[in-house]
Every structure is written in C-alpha cells, then in structure tokens.
Amino acid sequence: MILDGKALSKKILEKIKIYIEKNNIKRHLAVVLVGNDTASKIYVKNKKKTAEMLGIKSTVIELPENTEEKILLETINKLNQDDDITGILVQMPLPPHINKEKIVCAIDPKKDVDCFTPENVGKLAIGAEPYFYPVTPQGILILLDYYKVPIEGKHVVIIGRSNIVGKPMAQMMLKRNATVTICHSKTKNLENIIKTADIVISAVGKKVVRCKMVKYKSVFVDVGISRDTNGKLTGDLNWESDFNNFDEVLSYFERITPVPGGVGPMTIASLMLNTLVEHVSILSLCTELFLE
Ligand code: GUN
Secondary structure, eight states: OBOOHHHHHHHHHHHHHHHHHHHTOOOEEEEEEESOOHHHHHHHHHHHHHHHHHTOEEEEEEEOTTOOHHHHHHHHHHHHHOTTOOEEEEOSOOOTTSOHHHHHHHSOGGGBTTOOSHHHHHHHHHTOOOSSOOHHHHHHHHHHHHTTOOOTTOEEEEEOOOTTTHHHHHHHHHHTTOEEEEEOTTOSSHHHHHHTOSEEEEOOSSOOBOGGGSOTTOEEEEOOOEEOTTSOEEOSBOGGGTOSSHHHHHHHSSEEOOSSSSHHHHHHHHHHHHHTTTTSOHHHHHHHHHHO
8 A cells, every 4th residue: 555655745745836826925945056066966856846836935955066164154144144034955966076965064953844953853862853854754654644553662773873864863753752763874683673663664775675574564654766777767666676566565564654755745745844944743633634
C-alpha cells in the first residue's frame, strides 16, 4: 500500500493557496544558492516556483562558487535585518571552502525555515518547540499521520545520521514515543537491526537496502534520491534484486513511499507550511486535512 506523497502534497498546497488568498497573507522566502551544484539548482527552482504558485513571494540570491565566507555572512545578515523577509533558506551543500556551521549559526532563528540554527536544533533536542520543525522529517510525519501509521511504541530504524534528515527525524520520533535506532556507514550488522524495525526511514542516497532485509509487512520510508545507470530516478530500496515489479513490492510492505512521488513532494509542502508558520498551526491545518 502506497504512501502517496504526491497526492497529499497537492492537497496541502491547495489548502495553503486558499488560506493565503482568503487572509491576504504576505510572506517572503529568501533562498540563498552558492555555486553550481546541478541538483541544488533544480531544488531551488522548484521551491521558488511552488512558493510563487501559492502567492508567497520568493527571492533567490545566487552567488558564485568562489564566494568568500565573509560575503555570504554579510548576505545573511542583510536578510536577517530585512523586515520584509520572513524566511531564510541557505541551500546545502555549500562549497567546501565555506564553514557550513558558521553560516547556519548566522541565520536568525525566527527566520530559520529549515531548523538548522543551534537555537532551533537545541530546542528540538530538549523537546521544546523550535520556531520551525525541519522540513523533511516534518513532511514524513505528516504523511505517516495522514495514512494513520501508528508510531508510539514502534521500533523506528533510521539509516543515515545527517543534520538535515537522520538526526532531527530521530528527535521527532522520540517525541512521538517511538523506540529509535540510528544506523550509518559504520554500523555493524545493519541487516539484523533493520529486520527488527516496524518503520524503516532510509536517507542514504544509494541503493543500500534490499526488500528482504526488511521485516515483512513493515513500513518503508524512502528519502534517498539517486539516478540508476539508465538515468532513472531511484530511492535507497534495491527492490529489483528481490522482486520483478513494484506491485510485488507493494504487497510485501504494510506501507511504502515511492520514488519519485513520496517524500520529495512532502518536503516541498512542509517547507511551504513553514513559510506560513506564524499564521497557521501546522497541526490544526493537518488535522483539518486528516478529517476529510
Ligand atoms: N539540501 C538538501 N536538502 C536540503 C534542505 O532541506 N534544505 C536546505 N537548505 N538544503 C538542502
């Protein structure tokens, strides 16, 4: 049974658009893109296009690959001080000569729609309310809740320990009373650990998981995106080695997110929800959706 992120994302975006129009809401998202990373350029273009479609103003600040750290810090400071700007997103990855930690520390936590700053990450870690929840984990939770996947008491195994997905996902799952294990590239006996999971969240970006490594009728959330040898988009699940077609995969799992059309669109919807956050409780908007 599919966890249809594309369909749910569409519903959420439609609600946001109506909400913005009805209440004449003015929001302005600034996206900073440094360098020429092809994937980042596509992500940024999609974010801008989606924001504009909803009536959210969006400015992309493109800086060259050789931008000095000092210049990037100045750019962020200007955005912090600009009252018209309500959200700031610095697209990752940054070029290697720039200290990523220094940059995220410079963002005003009240405009930190990614939940990257120490203040927001720290609040998340102590179980307090950050100004914003991190977009991908928040999108995954909205998707699981929409499909009424139980979380409390379940064993959630997260593969990947990134600041963007793995670590905040673990915090948010703990807050929902799941038992959480984080695995990564140095984890021993990965297969034995994955086998004990009720929910697997894989955020690696390589085809590292085979279906038969995962317990029958568990839930699989595939965050990874890469291209196979034919250039086709694929997730972390190497389902072709165990099954002949995706229908067989669907019947093996209790629930599964497709790639594309699962976590990706939910991440965009979640970012758009964050740009509204002062105006609308994400929880109440989603409850409204879930009751439909
Ligand atoms: N690069 C990949 N994912 C993300 C994200 O969620 N936010 C930012 N800022 N950069 C990213």
